[in-house]
Amino acid sequence: MADHSGALMRISFQALEQLLAAIFVRHGVSEANATILAGNCAGCERDGSLSHGLFRIPGYISSLKSGWVDGKAVPDIEDVGAAFMRVDARNGFAQPALAAAMPHLVDKVVASGVAVVAIRDSHHFSALWPDLEPLARSGLVALTMVSGLACVAPPGGRSAVFGTNPIAFATPVAGAHPLIYDFATSAMSNGDLRLAARAGHDVPLGTGVNASGELTGDPKAILAGGALLPFGGHKGAALSLMVEVLASALTGGQFSSEVDFSNHPGAETPKTGQIVIVIDPARGGNKLFAERVAKLMGSVRDAGQPRLPSDRRYRTREASERDGISLQTDTYEYLVSLSH
Amino acid sequence: MADHSGALMRISFQALEQLLAAIFVRHGVSEANATILAGNCAGCERDGSLSHGLFRIPGYISSLKSGWVDGKAVPDIEDVGAAFMRVDARNGFAQPALAAAMPHLVDKVVASGVAVVAIRDSHHFSALWPDLEPLARSGLVALTMVSGLACVAPPGGRSAVFGTNPIAFATPVAGAHPLIYDFATSAMSNGDLRLAARAGHDVPLGTGVNASGELTGDPKAILAGGALLPFGGHKGAALSLMVEVLASALTGGQFSSEVDFSNHPGAETPKTGQIVIVIDPARGGNKLFAERVAKLMGSVRDAGQPRLPSDRRYRTREASERDGISLQTDTYEYLVSLSH
Structure with a gap:
């Protein structure tokens, strides 16, 4: 590779x-x-x-x-309320855990108006948008967050405590593909940082700090004992903190800072948790929801944003x-x- | 004043x-x-x-x-599902609308694990954290968003289409006050911008553009036909877009760009919508939730962040x-x- x-x-x-x-x-x-x-x-x-x-x-x-992750894990789903499911991924990947919950999830959202899936002991090693696209194509609005591997220092901080802690959001759009954003709450995703390090490219100042806690544009210095920073200063840090609360504390998963695979040389996938919140916009009583979103996107393009998520x-x-x-x-x- | x-x-x-x-x-x-x-x-x-x-x-x-806002409005609550309430604020302020929904809201969250309140035709002219603090003090986790008055241009854009579109999140913390963040998805809140203009202080470059679409540090130039920018570039803009989708399209309220009080000289309060999503962390099955959040906050302080939200x-x-x-x-x- x-x-x-x-x-x-x-x-x-x-x-x-x-x-x-x-x-x-x-x-x-x-x-x-x-x-x-x-x-x-x-x-x-x-x-x-x-x-x-x-x-x-x-x-x-x-x-x-x-041996850090179990590729054969069979997720265990607990139905714990009209609008709540817990999934124990049993040390497997997060995507099969969410897939196992999906049919019940859609039923619950349609019945109750909103539902939450709280996944724990799961390994998420991919983007988040694929988790949400099927929901948005079913006419639902969805928000998801996943905690990761501690590599992001809080603003003003010296050491890594957050994962890159991505957030994704998806909504149907009338006459178009769903609108889905999916971004790391760090200034850069770990994947992009590693791609930059491999390619020998510098990253923008503000992306991270070196092992001495100083700002650096060298991705290798950030990877070697340094840390990424949140995007957008204290606001991005607040979002990252929310991801830890919802994807780890609330699900019962580990925090990013608790992931410890030192006994499994070669392990790379963080075992934490994921939350998915799904809302039925039809329940909002606004039958024109998807048309309204299409109108909004038109306004944003008209205002001059060249590309939407x-x-x-x-x-x-x-x-x-x-x-x-x-x-x-x-x-x-x-x-x-x-x-x- | x-x-x-x-x-x-x-x-x-x-x-x-x-x-x-x-x-x-x-x-x-x-x-x-x-x-x-x-x-x-x-x-x-x-x-x-x-x-x-x-x-x-x-x-x-x-x-x-x-005459733009009705101070005597009596909000109309529609119970539309096990976990969903719509509130028509009837051109009144958002806080009485949420207060009217509050007892039912807590009942629904406790019964279902999560609930949504979709408020429309509401005027929100305050901070968001006071809306969430009582929920967090009841042991619940809550997220809210409100759209506003178009004063924020998308990145690369020429004209205002988003409100300052704040997001707030609250969670209980064992042995401490709830953790609540509350921030504008614009680079600066409208209130702070107006305070800076009044005090004659410059704002950081990147806060907004003047009427010609050029970056400026003069808050008066941003207020006089210019526009604020989202915080954190395209990520902040994606969040602001989500706020319009959830607080306006989903609730049935107006978008920030649709607020038009030109027939009401003196009007200042935007009439849009608000969404509140409330989750019962106990439903996550993690009885130690609030203790876990306290531990997380300790880790963040230990990592060197001098002040938490x-x-x-x-x-x-x-x-x-x-x-x-x-x-x-x-x-x-x-x-x-x-x-x-």
Whole structure:
């Protein structure tokens, strides 16, 4: 998975998904979980979410090999109220845990107007938008947060206590793809930081501090004993704190600062928790909800914002579906070698 | 309410609350609504939330005199599901609308695990933290958002389309006051911008643009046909967009960009909507929730963050409760003159 300047090829989503599923199964993931993880990872690559696409495969494998995460885990769902579900991911990945809750979740939201899924002991190693897109396509509004691995220092602080703690939000839009934002509450995602370090690019000042607590533009210095910073100063830090409260304290998962895989060399996937809050906008009594959101997006574009969240992702998806997903042949051969 | 260098006096919370209630009643607010608004405004002043304290009184009065807001409105509550309430504020203030929903809200959260209150046709002219503090003191976790008056341009944009669109979040903390953050998704709140303009202070570059769309540090230029910017670039803008979706599109309220009080000279309070999402952390099955949050806050302080959200507010409250709320005698006399 190092940088190559080799020849490019195209692969269909289905072919990539099958190849990735074979890799996951080959490394100890159950068939059912492998299908979910492969669809997720291939979807990220297809949509240009590269920091959560194929780039993550070595980390998945390394974590599985270390014994830190259970690829065969069967999530345990507890129905604890008209609008509340708890899911014990049982040391497995978060996506199969959410998938197991999904049918009940939609039933609950439609019946009650809103529902919460609190997932704990789960490993989330991907983007959040794939978790929400199916909900928004069902006409629901959804918000999710996941805590991670401590790599973000609070503003004015000296040491890492927060994960990159992403937040994602999705809403239906009349006549268009759902609007989904998905961003790290750190100044940069860990994936992008690692991509910058690998490429030897500097990152903007304010992204993080070195091991001495000084601001630095060198991603390697941030990774080597330093820490990222929250985006937007104390406001971003407040959001990151909220993610720890909702995704860890409320679910019963570990805080980012409690993740300790020192006994599992090679482990990379943080075991924490995730919260998903889903609202039925029809219950708001506003039948024109999706039309209103479409109007809002029009106003924002008219005000001059050149690109809205998820615009680029859908454009990349369209191109990938038309032409196939662009891939270096070296990468393809590497993936094939992992699959058997 | 201009700047004075007059003598200072102290006033008790109760005395200030009574004085403010008399002012509200004198200007057409019902007794019941006046009690709520006065408690809210006096609480902001007591806690040092000065941009939402007495500073706002002229705006409340001006809006009431203009006929734009109905101080006597009786909110209409619709129970539309096990976990969902809609409130039509009927062109009144948002705080009485939420207060009317509060007993049912707590019942619903305790019964279902989570509940949503969708308030529309409401005027919110204060801070958000007072809306959430009682919920957190009841052991509940709460998130709220309110749309406002278009004064924030999207990143790269030329004209205002978002309100300052604040978000607030509250959680119980074992052995301590609730943790509550409350911030504008704009780079600065409108209240603080107006305070800076009045004081003749510059604001940091990046706070907003002038009427030509250029960055400026002059708060008067931002107020005179310019626009604020979101905090944190495209991430803050995504949050602001979410606030419009949840507080306006979902509730059935107006978007910030639709507020038009041109037919009501003197009107200042935006008529939009508000969403409140409340979760029962006990339903998460984690009986130690509040202890876990306390532990998290300890970790963040240990990591070196000198002040957590709401720390300063509680310290100011403590001083105000001990010594009385500090007030200029000129301001006091001005308030008394408004009350009869």
